[in-house]
Amino acid sequence: xxxxxxxRFLRAIAREPTDxxxxxxxxxxGRYLPQYRATRARxxxxxxxxxxxxxxxxxxxxxxxxxxxxxxxxxxxxxxxPDAMGLGLQVIESKGPVFSHPVQDEKSILHLxxxxxxxxxxxxxxxxLVQRELAGRIPLIGFCGSPWTLAAYMVEGKSMPGFPLIHxxxxxxPALLHQLLSLLAKAVTQHLLGQIQAGxxxxxxxxxxxxxLNTQDYEAFSLYYLRxxxxxxxxxxxxxxxxxxxxxxxxxxxxTGCDVIGIDWETSLTDARKIVxxxxxxxxxxxxxxxxxxxxxxxxxxARLLAxxxxxxxxxxxxxxxITPDVPPEHVQVLVDTVHELSLPYH
Ligand code: CP3
Numbered sequence: 626x627x628x629x630x631x632x633r634f635l636r637a638i639a640r641e642p643t644d645x646x647x648x649x650x651x652x653x654x655g656r657y658l659p660q661y662r663a664t665r666a667r668x669x670x671x672x673x674x675x676x677x678x679x680x681x682x683x684x685x686x687x688x689x690x691x692x693x694x695x696x697x698x699x700x701x702x703x704x705x706x707p708d709a710m711g712l713g714l715q716v717i718e719s720k721g722p723v724f725s726h727p728v729q730d731e732k733s734i735l736h737l738x739x740x741x742x743x744x745x746x747x748x749x750x751x752x753x754l755v756q757r758e759l760a761g762r763i764p765l766i767g768f769c770g771s772p773w774t775l776a777a778y779m780v781e782g783k784s785m786p787g788f789p790l791i792h793x794x795x796x797x798x799p800a801l802l803h804q805l806l807s808l809l810a811k812a813v814t815q816h817l818l819g820q821i822q823a824g825x826x827x828x829x830x831x832x833x834x835x836x837x838l839n840t841q842d843y844e845a846f847s848l849y850y851l852r853x854x855x856x857x858x859x860x861x862x863x864x865x866x867x868x869x870x871x872x873x874x875x876x877x878x879x880x881t882g883c884d885v886i887g888i889d890w891e892t893s894l895t896d897a898r899k900i901v902x903x904x905x906x907x908x909x910x911x912x913x914x915x916x917x918x919x920x921x922x923x924x925x926x927x928a929r930l931l932a933x934x935x936x937x938x939x940x941x942x943x944x945x946x947x948i949t950p951d952v953p954p955e956h957v958q959v960l961v962d963t964v965h966e967l968s969l970p971y972h
Contacts, residue, residue: 645964645969654698658687672715693961706816707775742816898934
């Protein structure tokens with residue numbers, strides 16, 4: 626693995642001294658960038674963009690050409706795993722992701738098998754292309770969805786507020802749901818190991834819908850499988866865990882053996898730091914809506930969040946959720962440069 630010339634991100638994960646606070650942005654390659662929209666139009670569809678390594682590599686690199694970001698994230702989607710399991714994924718402009726074969730009964734769940742790694746080779750190929758371009762300048766993050774979050778989409782078949790069908794399955798046939806989650810934990814582990822072998826230096830688990838669960842169910846249906854995945858990776862690379870609306874479970878999350886916890890904007894960085902102590906680093910947590918305001922409001926919010934974390938290493942600046950398509954690209958410039966500038970006195 627080449628030595629990173631920009632090591633801020635990896636050093637902050639290890640809580641080693643840095644010159645300033647590193648920043649990257651969830652969904653940093655996305656529709657707010659005109660360059661992304663152009664490449665996506667050239668691809669014809671979102672899934673073709675994901676499945677064409679040259680184009681996926683191109684959009685991964687676009688935000689790095691515009692901004693002084695401290696990490697790259699491979700362009701892909703969490704739903705590539707269910708797609709490779711045969712559920713047939715389409716991402717439709719006005720509706721988001723839709724599966725042509727959702728898994729809603731015992732028969733379809735019992736029929737599922739681990740995806741053939743060859744069906745996800747396009748992700749590994751894109752990673753290799755990006756690493757060739759980056760040549761060790763900036764670290765690259767790989768990712769997967771959590772088993773619970775993947776299952777929510779697989780059972781519902783699409784995005785749906787509250788994901789009622791998986792809750793019904795959890796109440797009526799919990800053993801069947803555990804069977805699905807257990808298979809997904811193996812599929813996620815296999816896909817993360819594939820990405821690590823292809824060259825990513827960190828992996829992130831997106832548990833976007835873990836916050837729909839109560840504490841007892843979060844432990845049983847989401848955190849249990851996240852822990853299994855973290856332990857199976859066996860410290861090969863640092864792991865970032867992100868449960869949206871997971872602020873009440875930071876201590877349990879830190880005990881999984883992960884290296885970083887991503888927090889959304891509902892949790893205070895000061896409180897989170899007190900809870901996790903020296904166990905993990907923290908990533909977050911600006912409200913993405915702030916990027917729709919104006920440069921002086923963005924600067925004030927950055928200053929507030931840097932002060933909330935306080936002095937020392939272990940903070941990776943990010944949003945509390947993905948950047949939205951309506952953000953003016955100039956505001957991202959203000960954000961990235963302000964984080965680097967205003968964080969200097971804290972290091
Ligand atoms: O961060 C990055 O730059 C890497 C790319 C990335 C995408 N999806 C690209 C994408 C990542 C990390 C994801 C993760 C993902 N995908 C999550 C977890 C993170 C989160 O946002 O909570 C989830 C839940 C999904 C499933 C998914 N994919 C949804 C709900 C949608 C529609 C969202 C929307 O805004 O329309 C997608 C499609 C998708 N994945 C887009 C992008 C850039 C937008 C579609 C497009 O460009 O046509």
